[in-house]
Amino acid sequence: MSDFSNALSVSASGLKAQAQRLQHVSENIANADTPGYRRKTVSFEATHAGTGTAGAVTVSRVHLDQSAPQRIYDPSHPLADETGHYQGSTVDLMIEIADAREAQRSYEANLKMFDQVRQMSAGLMDLLRR
Template sequence: MSMFSIFNVSGSAISAQSQRLNVVASNLANVEAVAGPDGQAYKARQLVFQTENMGADTAAGVRVSGVTESNVAGRRVHDPSHPSADAQGYVTHSNVNAVEEMVNMISASRSYQNNVEVMNTAKTLLLKTLQMGQ
């Protein structure tokens, strides 16, 4: 694997983690959401990652291959006075778990930071190599 492949691998990881952070932000924004006009509450979303070849050498990166929705039932709260209550007086909230999403956000943020650090280290090594030739 060449030194330049490191930038492709880390770049793909940074892109994937950026998308993961966007999905987490969307999930957190809908923690307290209730069922919409269609009767369906917001469902937590997660990204599916897949290995991706990064060229002719053996380097492998990552890409987002899809988005899945959680099938866990939303939290139901008895509140007959709520405008979105069903016939039995229950309001269906989203199935997003705020604690899990915060952990997911921290993990994605750390992965992003680590890949930025990998790119910075590779850049420094390449610059040092060029300086040796002077």
């Protein structure tokens, strides 16, 4: 049964990681028009072998996008400098939408794996009862 619990743990760690990724993507989309906002990104790390669950992942620290923010011309904006420009955000909505879809599909794949393991475990229990 430990193989089933390991598979469930790996799947659950993937679900948590993708949920956190989707949270940061939604924050980026919500702040796309916020002046000076820097896009947040996360990366995944394999958990250490000491935990006993090979293949599980965790989310590493949040990283801020270091690219130069776009300069927007709007002399009436309160943050505009003497040339009429202010710094926009580093969020590109097309990238965020693509990241959201990727996170959603990865979440669904982990959920499907979790369900398959659960069904296999239930089937094994049915066989053992006979």
